[in-house]
Amino acid sequence: MSLHVYRFGPQTGRAIVAVHGLKGYGGRWRVFAEEQLSDFQVIAPDLRGHGLSPGEPPWTLEQHAQDVLDVLDRHGLGQAPVLGHSLGATVAVYLARLAPERVDRLVLLDPGMALPGPLAERRARDALYVPTFDNPEEAVAERARFWPREAHRLVREEVANHLGCGSDRRWRWRYSVPAAVTAYSELARPAVTPPAHIPTLLAVAGRHDAANPSYPDACRRVLNRFAVVELDCGHHIHLERPVEAGRLIRDFLAEAASGPPVPDEAR
Template identity: 25%
Template sequence: MKLNYKKTGTGEPLIILHGLFGSADNWFSIAKELEKDYTLYLVDQRNHGDSPQSEDWNYKVMAEDLMELMDDQKIDAAYLMGHSMGGKTVMAFALQFPEKVKKLIVADIAPRYYPLHHQVILEGLNAIPVDKIKSRKDADDILAGYIRNMGIRQFLLKSLGRNEKGGFEWKINLKTITEKIEIVGEEIDSDHPFDNPTLFMGGENSDYIQESDKADIARLFPNSSIIYIKNAGHWLHAEQPASVIETVRAFLG
């Protein structure tokens, strides 16, 4: 699949993948700083942003999408960074194609299985009649009945776009995501570890990377370290962008 991406900066290639319900735009503020040192590829994963949609959706095909992008761009090897779902994609890619990854950064996710926990979000998004609403406020009013946090609602509604007729449509493949949401939590595993330098970057206030995850991380990524960004939750790049930038620079250095 030919993924949509935004390319900026100069230097060695650094490819960044967003998380569930996100898009390449989520990393713009980070990119503005890192583009001074790297050629950045901010990628929309399949079923998100402006990339194509497909009923075929799992980490195997998402890793293959990334390989196709690198082949098209004639990138022999790159630094990879992924957040949440994107973190699982880059883990799967590095374990399958280790020769294509110089260093790996995984933002606030571990390789283990995660139980379903997006049901309320999906209920709220599916409750919005996108073919009938007249404004984003209409959508927000409906979503507020499911999600109180305004910041989360604003993030989710970034995926509400305009269609050719001037109405609204989802840029995410909401139908497939709803039907196959369990794949997001699937375990990433391999008989062959990834030996290159790897950084697991968690949020201090997040529970996505736990003490019990360290054994699996060490088994699959033996040349890895784990750091926690202070005063940050799961959305560490949005909550503490300066600390994330400093940490990424120090690791890739």
């Protein structure tokens, strides 16, 4: 099974693989890629059960990681940095564990790790409710209510590319409900860290509870080169704080492999 893939930026640019979060799609990276990572070729797949990718199970973290590894193979990437948000950041860690020789470094934006059982169950139950709309304008209004103000300029593109009309003439976001419900069970599994040798930047949203508060310390104990930054924002770091997130990512990717680790910061 092949994932649907978006590509942004110059084909001759350094490649970076960007993995979206739960219920999202690869095209959500477009504006961030073009405005903040303009020198990079950003390869952004739709995860299994999301966007235009096939939706059949399994929907385990291991399978998502294998799917993204297949994307690296299809694009001839022997090794590349991997950027992930939320579920995508967790998948990036599993990819690094599956094929550590293929991941140059990791950028993890508010990964979902070791969600407490009651929280994961509540969110899985919530995911059983599927919002439907009479028309795309209703979806525009709904997304604008829940997205940060800084991301409102992206709403119409999201609706144009990530909303589909079913046989009942109702409009829905393009993701598999069973895949979304299953994802919360997967995110409740014990936290795992990247392999020790892979330089890792962890950005944590100060106003959200996706990232387990013990995860930075777990990474510090294992990783040779690790940095954590806490940003005063909600879960969608790259949408809410794109300029700052872009600077952090560019600086981290520009570091020499043998250079000093990025110091911990708090904002």
